[in-house]
Amino acid sequence: MTTPQLDPKLFAEGPKRDSRFDVRDLWAEMQNFDASDPRLINEFLHRQMNEEINGMEISARNLADFPDAPWELRMSMARQCWDESRHIEAFRGCFERRGVEVGEYPVMNFQYRVITNIPSLIGRLAVQNRSFEAAGIDAIQNEVSEAARREGRTDLDELFDGQLADEVQHVRYANVWVKKLMELGGAAAVFQMTKAVSLANEALKIIAGDAATMYPVAEDVRREAGFTEDEIDVAKRLVAQGTG
């Protein structure tokens, strides 16, 4: 499928993928199955595995691109690489048990392309960990709550439970460090962060159009991950606007 090239002002070059993968640029080019289609869960698990690869690659790039970042922050980013590498294998295991192979569905690398286009570490952490991953913990908490209402425990319930604990740490360290980097960097850091969020929003509109899925804000989990009450209220308002 040929699509117009994404604007290099908004998107960096993509990460490498091996020949099993069919990489697409836009959400509309993906295989988006109806809720009643039995392939929906398989495609979701495969897509999710690739998002975890993106998460690992972004954290790895942050380590490579910002050698002067505080050591404690670099340790957290290195730890995130390990966590995401385990999530990749966990999602792969889940879809392989369902008879799906790596590369069976197309994938998108928009997260990597949007985040690594941001030149500042504070901007990358604000968008990747405090925005994308925070939305991720809302989605996972939604699944964990659904699972708690069902009888029995599946491999997916166990995966989401373990994954949520890790993702809370990723959001939490970003919350801590975005605040510290703002204190250290002053107005320039705030400007970098605001610019990064604005660029990412613009890029996401191109990728997803009106198709972005929003989940109810997991208030307790966001609190655990270091969001303030004001920040949680803002997230709730954004979800209400997005789903209203």
Next chain:
Amino acid sequence: MSLTVNDRVRAIATFRFIEVRLMEITAAWTPTTAEMEVKVLFGRHIFDFAQHADWLGKRTFELRKPEQYSLKPAESYVDVIEALAAEEETGKRLSALYDVFIPALESRYRAYVDATDRLLDEPSVVIVERILIDLERMKRDAQRLRERIAVVAVPLPELARRESAHSAIVAPQG
């Protein structure tokens, strides 16, 4: 004569520099390596290198330098590390790191343990022995992966020669 505290901290801080660079190199390779399973291997080992650097960096403070103090090795050895970083092909990256560099690093850690006072410098020895256990596991991880996805080891005699040409890697004291 055993190593002085100054000798010890210079060696430990040099090892820390190397572990940080290995963390950065595997991090840079993660998005630029195509094979998914190799990415995952690097992603796991990034944190191993980071932990080694962290343990060594805590020890530098106990040896009367700042916490997380690093010392750049001899300039010609930095060139060898950068030659490792410059490898682009997956098989060569795996061989350069797991067949050349890590075994050489293991030898250098063992030489340190042999040279230092095992009692007075026991905190360093314990850290180094833990790192050696990790490095052995990391080599096994890489070997199992190569067998699973059929990536053949690539002989890199020039890199090995350049690495082993350095009998000492700690930079001369200025």
